[in-house]
Amino acid sequence: MTLISEHIETDTREKILVVAERLFRQMGYQKTTVADIAKELRMSPANVYRFFDSKKAIHEGVARTLMGEVEAAAQSIANRPGPAAPRLRELMKTIHRMNSERYVGDSKLHEMVEIAMEESWEVCVAHMQLVTEIIGSVIAQGVATGEFEVSDLQTAAMCAxxxxxxxxxxQMIAQCATKPGPTIDEMIDFIIAGLSPRAKAN
Amino acid sequence: MTLISEHIETDTREKILVVAERLFRQMGYQKTTVADIAKELRMSPANVYRFFDSKKAIHEGVARTLMGEVEAAAQSIANRPGPAAPRLRELMKTIHRMNSERYVGDSKLHEMVEIAMEESWEVCVAHMQLVTEIIGSVIAQGVATGEFEVSDLQTAAMCAxxxxxxxxxxQMIAQCATKPGPTIDEMIDFIIAGLSPRAKAN
Incomplete structure (x- = not known):
């Protein structure tokens, strides 16, 4: 019985997040209330509050899910065999593509990102640190095979x-989309050059 | 007589920009009206409109002045003799320092930057292109002496x-100031590594 009720609890939590994400996309984060989410799920707001103690907590849950998908995609590319440079490129292009699709085409979700940047910095910072670690793991593989050469792995990952x-x-994807600048492949070439073995100084 | 009246016209234009910048800093851009600026200068709003046809035009004038100071400082470092890498570092640190002082410490001016990003993109883009050109000129000097090695100068400047x-x-300076990440010197090391001659492929 315990297992079943735990399963139901998890299930309800997930349902709340799925509905919340849909409403945030449709109506915008600001305009969506906990009552709207509850109504859509045919439950009382009090029941929603049993799972999330505030709208901010729901927002963080939705953000974690969206960011978790990007992290999973990045990790699966990092785990593949083969040379490091092409995997680093694919990983970086995947993060760019997923973030563009998620947050930029969709202006309502863009609002959600802006609020996350202001109110839920810990969630954003945790995501950026995990992405940096995954990128660092690919750089480490490249260093091991002599493809890359860095003096400090952690610094190299943060700089990349x-x-x-x-x-x-x-926010930068949205702001820069139509502005002059390098293509993503040119930028990745530049990053990979920065990770590549130097000519020995004369 | 023409020269004198032209001089007076330029002088009035500059006075309007100086007063506008001060009021934008004190009261914020949104709250400052053309009437406020005129009153401070003891002239009629109509007279202000002889020089700037809108508050947006005044705002662009103030932004141009602030950005022009950064461009002049960067250009004077680029014009100095000596090795390219340390000058590139000094130039980049100067841009960072001036932009931090101007726009980040001062929350009212920060509001002005956000509006410039939205309403006066041409002014911002022109500034970024000029800064990119100045950085490109230092990279070109480094390529000429063999300090740097790039396949395409324009792309290298944009990527740097x-x-x-x-x-x-x-906006990124403000958002990232207290967040994990590389120091500016570490980031510049990484950029300089990306510009440095590669080891020949085996």
Whole structure:
């Protein structure tokens, strides 16, 4: 019985997040109330509050799900065998594509991202740290095979990530989409050059 | 007589911009009206409109002045003699420092930047293109002496600039100031590595 009720609890939690995400997309985050989410699920607002103690907590749950999908896709590319540079490229282009689809085409979700940036920085920071770690793991594989050469792995991973800000950060993707600048492949070439073995100084 | 009246016209234009900048800093851009600016200068709003046809035009004038100071500082570093890498570092740190001082410490001016990003993109884009050109000129000097090695100068300049977004872009400076990430020197090391001669492939 315990297992079944736990399963139901998890299930309800997930249902709340799925409905919340849909309403945030349709109506915008600001306009969606906990009562709207409850009504859609045919439950009382009090029942929703049993699972999430605030609208902010629901918002963080939705954000975690969306970010978790990007993390899973990045991790699965990092786990593949083969040379590091092409995998780093694919991984970076995947993050860019997923973030563009999720947050930029959809102006209502874009609003959600802006609020996450302001109100739920811990969630965003945790996501960026995980993405940096995944990128760092591919760089480490490249260092092991002599494809890459870095003096400090953690710094190299942070710089590679930070250098891609125009293509990773939802607000920057939206702001820069139609502005002059390098293509994503040119930017990744530049990052890979920065990770590649140097000529020995004369 | 023509010269004198032209001089007076330029002078009035500049006075309007100086007063407007001060009021934007004190009261914020949204709250400052053309009437406020005129009153401060003891002239009629109609007279202000002889020089600037809208508040947006005044705003662009103020933004141009602020950006022009950054461009002048960057250009003067680019014009100096000596090795390219340390000058590129100094130039990039100067842009970061000036943009931090101007737009981040001062929350009212930060509002002005956000509006410039939305309403006066041409002004911002022109500034970024000029900064990219100045950075490109230092990279070109480094290529000429063999310090740097790039396949396409324009692309290298755009990538070097774009890679510094966390440290150049006023909104990103503000958003990332207290967040995990590389130091500006680490980021510049990474950019310089990307510009440095590669080891020949085996």
């Amino acid at each position: 990530c930070t250098g891609m800000m125009r293509f990773f950060h939802p | 600039c774009t890679g510094m977004m966390r440290f150049f872009h006023p």
